[in-house]
Amino acid sequence: MDNKQVIIFDTTLRDGEQALQQSLTSKQKLQIALCLEQLGVDVIEAGFPISSPEDLNSVREIALNVKNSTICGLSRALDKDIEACYEAFKGIDHYRIHTFIATSDIHVKDKLKKDFDDIVNMAVHAVKKARSYTDDVEFSCEDAGRTPIDHLCRMVENAISAGATTINIPDTVGYTLPYEFGGIIKTLFNRVPNIDKAVISVHCHNDLGMATANSLSAVLEGARQIECTVNGLGERAGNTSLEEVVMTMKLREEYMHGVYTKIVSENIARASQVVSGITNEPVPSHKAIVGSNAFAHSSGIHQDGVLKNKSTYEILTPQSVGFKENNMHMTARSGRHMIKAVLEKLGYREGSYNLDDVYARFLKLADRKGQVFDYDLEALLFFSHQDELDTQFELDNLSVLSGGKNIIPTATVRLKIGKRTRTDSGTGNGPVDAVFNCISRLTGIKLNLDNFQISAKGSGMNAQGQVDVDVIYEGRHYHGKGLSTDVIESSALALISACNSIYRAKLINEKQDKN
Numbered sequence: 001m002d003n004k005q006v007i008i009f010d011t012t013l014r015d016g017e018q019a020l021q022q023s024l025t026s027k028q029k030l031q032i033a034l035c036l037e038q039l040g041v042d043v044i045e046a047g048f049p050i051s052s053p054e055d056l057n058s059v060r061e062i063a064l065n066v067k068n069s070t071i072c073g074l075s076r077a078l079d080k081d082i083e084a085c086y087e088a089f090k091g092i093d094h095y096r097i098h099t100f101i102a103t104s105d106i107h108v109k110d111k112l113k114k115d116f117d118d119i120v121n122m123a124v125h126a127v128k129k130a131r132s133y134t135d136d137v138e139f140s141c142e143d144a145g146r147t148p149i150d151h152l153c154r155m156v157e158n159a160i161s162a163g164a165t166t167i168n169i170p171d172t173v174g175y176t177l178p179y180e181f182g183g184i185i186k187t188l189f190n191r192v193p194n195i196d197k198a199v200i201s202v203h204c205h206n207d208l209g210m211a212t213a214n215s216l217s218a219v220l221e222g223a224r225q226i227e228c229t230v231n232g233l234g235e236r237a238g239n240t241s242l243e244e245v246v247m248t249m250k251l252r253e254e255y256m257h258g259v260y261t262k263i264v265s266e267n268i269a270r271a272s273q274v275v276s277g278i279t280n281e282p283v284p285s286h287k288a289i290v291g292s293n294a295f296a297h298s299s300g301i302h303q304d305g306v307l308k309n310k311s312t313y314e315i316l317t318p319q320s321v322g323f324k325e326n327n328m329h330m331t332a333r334s335g336r337h338m339i340k341a342v343l344e345k346l347g348y349r350e351g352s353y354n355l356d357d358v359y360a361r362f363l364k365l366a367d368r369k370g371q372v373f374d375y376d377l378e379a380l381l382f383f384s385h386q387d388e389l390d391t392q393f394e395l396d397n398l399s400v401l402s403g404g405k406n407i408i409p410t411a412t413v414r415l416k417i418g419k420r421t422r423t424d425s426g427t428g429n430g431p432v433d434a435v436f437n438c439i440s441r442l443t444g445i446k447l448n449l450d451n452f453q454i455s456a457k458g459s460g461m462n463a464q465g466q467v468d469v470d471v472i473y474e475g476r477h478y479h480g481k482g483l484s485t486d487v488i489e490s491s492a493l494a495l496i497s498a499c500n501s502i503y504r505a506k507l508i509n510e511k512q513d514k515n
């Protein structure tokens with residue numbers, strides 16, 4: 001390894017998992033670990049083996065199945081913890097034991113109720129014990145960000161002398177500022193005589209939103225391992241987000257002194273979606289690099305700029321992190337250029353429609369609907385009256401039986417279909433599935449559900465559940481939205497709205513075929 005490579009140590013399965021309401025199953029953890037391996041992560045912290053027999057087995061399972069990343073287990077500076085790590089890794093060729101103890105005054109005195117001298121002795125003992133099992137030992141000074149610098153230097157020197165090959169400096173409570181945290185790393189390099197015998201690592205939390213900046217500041221001062229998680233998952237406000245540090249080092253290489261990582265950046269989007277899906281932790285739409293809005297353009301000025309040259313408002317290409325393409329949201333803020341460009345992409349040449357007329361009606365529709373999709377725009381070309389954009393399918397009545405041990409979820413749905421009314425009843429895996437099955441039979445539209453998302457709108461007694469569905473029908477994507485105080489009703493409304501868009505697209509196809 002040359003001195004420009006920054007090791008990416010992923011702790012999604014340990015620090016990230018600590019933040020979840022429910023722990024992950026071994027199978028889910030293995031799925032994430034295999035995805036991290038494909039991402040090119042150097043070290044995967046797979047768990048904390050002493051915490052439970054399931055965790056120990058899951059660390060072992062991951063170590064047995066992952067071939068291209070080093071697997072690491074966490075332990076306090078206690079014999080039984082280190083032995084549990086050894087148990088998890090028995091027979092494995094190469095693995096890392098990561099042992100830690102707190103070093104800040106508040107943790108040493110109030111949490112551990114010890115003297116700093118005792119802490120140093122415990123750390124040295126733990127590192128030596130871990131080294132008796134493996135030659136890859138990491139030692140962390142928990143709460144290093146708030147540890148008096150003399151204590152920190154002394155601890156680091158002793159841990160390295162005892163055999164630690166990686167020294168991790170965590171900003172456990174996300175308290176420091178970038179200049180300050182970088183300064184701590186700089187001081188360690190200046191004052192610890194044996195510092196060149198270990199890789200210096202950082203582990204930052206995001207309590208003040210500084211985790212990415214602090215980690216990069218440390219790299220500029222010589223740190224060569226960053227501990228991070230996919231989507232920034234982690235205790236409280238989370239950990240340093242893997243995608244942010246990796247893409248910053250890649251994009252701003254010249255300012256980052258030419259450092260690099262071995263991450264396959266094109267696999268980032270997939271890793272983000274896998275982690276979010278398995279952990280049930282949605283990625284905020286505005287999240288840097290992986291949020292759904294990270295490559296979306298909404299304002300007319302921005303859309304116009306991006307149509308002329310993507311780099312006007314895009315510093316990274318969506319493809320560089322594995323997304324297919326940027327997203328132009330058509331809203332009331334979109335300009336005529338944008339509408340023209342979308343129609344062109346759909347195959348409508350300028351001159352075959354009246355842009356002034358379509359744009360005026362697009363604005364009215366955008367005011368009413370919020371976001372307009374390509375098929376809505378196409379419908380504007382084919383239907384001259386706004387009313388014709390309205391519904392073919394309308395929910396007239398919905399009742400659902402669910403819950404309880406021996407009850408099979410059953411739904412009855414009555415739809416207005418054009419001028420008629422039809423009813424269907426049936427079962428499903430759950431209440432929403434039962435409702436969807438009925439709607440599919442009533443509309444005659446068999447679609448694939450690509451994405452289903454529930455979000456709360458408003459709070460307290462007035463809260464409503466919004467359901468957004470993305471569906472695929474004959475290779476084209478459609479979106480539907482439903483809002484109600486009852487999420488099952490929201491789900492039905494969302495699917496019906498997608499069916500209405502599909503119905504209109506089918507009418508357009510028929511009209512096109514006739515012409």
Ligand code: KIV
Pocket residue numbers: 015100140141142143168170171172173203205
């Ligand atoms: O935040 C922290 O200090 C930790 C250590 C166990 C590394 O997670």
Ligand code: ZN
Pocket residue numbers: 015170172203205235
């Ligand atoms: Zn942590």
